[in-house]
Amino acid sequence: MANRSHSMAALQSADLPPRPEAPVPELAGRWPLIGHLREFQRDPVAMLSRGWRRHGDLFRFRLGLRDFVLFTGPEAHDFYFRAPETQLNAKAVYRFTVPVFGRGVAYDTSPEIMAEQLGFLFPALREAAMRRFALIMFEEASAFADALGGEGEIDLPHAMNELTVRIASRCLIGQEVRDRVDTGFAEAYHDLQKGINTLGFFLPRLPTPAHRSRDRARRKVAELFGQIMAARRSAGAGPDDFMQTLMNARYKNGRALSDDEITGILLTVLFAGQHTSAVLATWTGLELFRTPSYLTRLREEAREVYREAGSMSLDSLQRQPAMENAVRECERLHPPLILLIRKVLEPLRYGGSVVPAGTMAMVSPAVSHRLPRVFADPERFFPDRFAPPASEDRQHHYALIGFGGGKHACMGKNFAYMQLKAIWTVLLDRFDFVAGPRFPSPNYGSWVTGPETPCRVRYRRRAEPSVFR
Secondary structure (H helix, E strand, O other), X not given: OHHHXXXXXXXXXXXXXXXXXXXXXXXXXXXXXXXXXXXXHHOHHHHHHHHHHHHOOEEEXXXXXXXXXXXXXXXXXXXXXXXXXXXXXXXXXXXXXXXXXXXXXXXXXXXXXXXXXXXXXXXXXXXXXXXXXXXXXXXHHHHHHHHHOXXXXXXXXXXXXXXXXXXXXXXXXXXXXXXXXXXXXXXXXXXXXXXXXXXXXXXXXXXXXXXXXXXXXXXXXXXXXXXHHHHHHHHOOOOOOHHHHHHHOEOOOOOEOOHHHHHHHHHHHHHHHHHHHHHHHHHHHHHHHOOHHHHHHHHHHHHHHHHHHOOOOHHHHHOOHHHXXXXXXXXXXXXXXXXXXXXXXXXXXXXXXXXXXXXEEEEOHHHXXXXXXXXXXXXXXXXXXXXXXXXXXXXXXXXXXXXXXXXXXXXXXXXXXXXXXXXXHHHHHHEEEEEOOOOOOEOOOEOOOOEOOOOEEXXXXXXXXXXXX
């Protein structure tokens, strides 16, 4: 309750009666013209952590010509995520996604239309749908495992990207798209992924090779989805999937969605359900491979659950808390999105300082998830911190922010947890894995932060019988 009172008191607009104010403290080390850009490009998390250690939960820095502030810690997160769109605005930041998602959807439309579009997603995430998804996840993970053979070597980020594209396309779009994953869709989708990068944040229309490939891929995906929708309309019916849900949907004014809007929403859903999941799946595997004692616990948990259940389901996955805690710990240590950004539209007063309009405001899961006052021994991989009696994430509802918070929190968090639990339950049941001697560093050149590649691991099929009947 004290945290809530603190954050509500902090959330005050600039038109309140004046009181003594101080400028937001600035991080040392700023260069002329480029500001802190060189240090940020080298290791943004190290730079932002340096700022937190020096200045606490609010400080400012400059990247090129833009001013930024970082809010750090649960109380600062509470303030940040509760601020209204008129003060902290996401649309003004994430318009760099428009070339990927398209016009008229997500961050290229009004807040009211965006809310309606998000409302169309709810049927895809209800319990009945999640029950279907659990079986799909098991089938896709099992087929992937079968194709690996007895032993070999894989580039883990590539493998997890491939598997999660198959799962997400089948669960969240439709079987026709899944059937085309290996015949052009996956390649186009990967080119779209490359189009969301750090450079694109600042200059999304710059004609770089990655951006040109992104634009070609967007046209190819739109053509593919258009062909599928035309075939469904010609047949007069479609399967019970999210593409069909959108084809049947109507806005409040009665208007049907255009094919380009449907394509954009499907791509938005696919990115939300796949890109970050692939990265988090990779980090989860890497942490487990170097923690054999916890890996043994996961296999024991699976034996106990599936000796009784026999086959994978939503219910069986919910009975694997040790696996879920491993995923959550990797979300803490390796959040796929290391930065969440809003633009300050109206001056903000927080903690006795004023953040001026025009500033870019950030929270960083990568920094806040390693605060020693929130998480004990924060550099350690320790999934039991999420289990009773520790339950460290329950100290504050914004202690763990890997999936964001407030009105822009990721709707697909439970889908992501379920997907990763299903993937690693199947793969650890089938194989033993050995990673390289050096734990990989994060690749900060990508907007979604996975390990540097290549990141190869060896695998060998286990002699023990499978836990699944």
